[in-house]
Amino acid sequence: MALATQPKPADFSPTPPSGEARSYWSESRQPIYSALLVLPFLMIYEVGLVVLRSDVINGGQAILKHLGAPVVQFLGVSGGLISIVFIVAAFFVWQFRRKGTWKVQWPVLSFMFFESLFYAVLLFLVLRAFVHYVAEDPRPPVMKRHTMMVERVPSEVVCAARSTGESGTDLRDFVLYCGAGVYEELVFRVILLGLLMLVLTKFMHMEHAYAAAWAVFLGAVIFAAYHHVGATGDKFEVNVFLQRLLCGLYFSTLYYTRSFGVAAASHALYDIVVGLNRMGA
Numbered sequence: 001m002a003l004a005t006q007p008k009p010a011d012f013s014p015t016p017p018s019g020e021a022r023s024y025w026s027e028s029r030q031p032i033y034s035a036l037l038v039l040p041f042l043m044i045y046e047v048g049l050v051v052l053r054s055d056v057i058n059g060g061q062a063i064l065k066h067l068g069a070p071v072v073q074f075l076g077v078s079g080g081l082i083s084i085v086f087i088v089a090a091f092f093v094w095q096f097r098r099k100g101t102w103k104v105q106w107p108v109l110s111f112m113f114f115e116s117l118f119y120a121v122l123l124f125l126v127l128r129a130f131v132h133y134v135a136e137d138p139r140p141p142v143m144k145r146h147t148m149m150v151e152r153v154p155s156e157v158v159c160a161a162r163s164t165g166e167s168g169t170d171l172r173d174f175v176l177y178c179g180a181g182v183y184e185e186l187v188f189r190v191i192l193l194g195l196l197m198l199v200l201t202k203f204m205h206m207e208h209a210y211a212a213a214w215a216v217f218l219g220a221v222i223f224a225a226y227h228h229v230g231a232t233g234d235k236f237e238v239n240v241f242l243q244r245l246l247c248g249l250y251f252s253t254l255y256y257t258r259s260f261g262v263a264a265a266s267h268a269l270y271d272i273v274v275g276l277n278r279m280g281a
Helices: 031-052 059-067 067-074 079-098 108-133 171-203 209-228 238-257 260-280
Strands: 142-144 145-151
Touching: 031 108, 031 171, 031 260, 059 079, 067 145, 108 238, 108 260, 171 209, 171 238, 209 238, 209 260, 238 260
Parallel strands: none
Antiparallel strands: 142 145
């Protein structure tokens, strides 16, 4: 008489989804998509600086070049290449650590661009409402029909990128906006938030959720303050500082919940939207 075989226990362990079955939200978080999404902005920035013969670079790239100065001297490479080498190396390490597939689904990449554009326009509309209803600046009283009246002038929506110290918006500014999206997000989100999380979790022994909240807030404050330091920094105004603080919180949220690529593209596209609005005003 054959012995009855015992049924195998059900296996409830999750199986990794295939490339085809993976959802858009998980697929788009792979580092390779971030690399491909920011590549056009990076190319426009680097080629634009050469074509326009501009000696003004984005502030985020300036920080990277300063941090990478010892590496530049050791390798004997051009200082302008260190930031590109750093970004390429970071994405390769990222992709290998995530053990992600190298197969790219181009519809996913296309949708990421439009998603980033949506976030950029949304931020612009939010900040425009902020400066209209909250941060309007009163003009001195003026005489109108023999009555003292106060006119209120809406404050201007500011770029998230660091100012060049010059007025007006031209082609060079749009080139710099493309670079700001990549380099400032790399410095203030990837590097700065990573360092803050390390200090808060390893040295101050905070729980991860509390550390992340504090890292986002402190990172946004540092991001906003950075735009007001130095000879080319903006003159400190509470309205401008608060706008940049909101930008820092916004892009940090995108970085944590979506990806570096979406945060960087949204940053660049937001600055471009602000620049176009200034030209049309």
